[in-house]
Amino acid sequence: MTLIDVFSAVLLIAGGIFFLAGTLGLLRFPDVYTRLHALTKADNVGLGLVVAGLAVQAQSWATMGKLLLIWGLVLLAGASISHLIASRALQRGIRPWRR
Numbered sequence: 001m002t003l004i005d006v007f008s009a010v011l012l013i014a015g016g017i018f019f020l021a022g023t024l025g026l027l028r029f030p031d032v033y034t035r036l037h038a039l040t041k042a043d044n045v046g047l048g049l050v051v052a053g054l055a056v057q058a059q060s061w062a063t064m065g066k067l068l069l070i071w072g073l074v075l076l077a078g079a080s081i082s083h084l085i086a087s088r089a090l091q092r093g094i095r096p097w098r099r
Helices: 003-028 032-057 061-091
Strands: none
Touching (some): 003 032, 032 061
């Protein structure tokens, strides 16, 4: 294995850990707002690390550009959907969790 392979593997594993953390936050946090926060932040960072790990292994600039475009579109979609879910929860009267 070359140094690039090791670096790529580290990025991919770190991305997987962030995905796992987001999933645990989704399952463990008490209300919709904290769950959305955990899920969107962890998934965006996790996908960024996975894209970086794949971009290191990419054979061309076009492939790297496509990966970055996918990441950007997922960032926009995740933010938009999270906003819609939080707005709808507020409209339905779901209050944020208080201690």
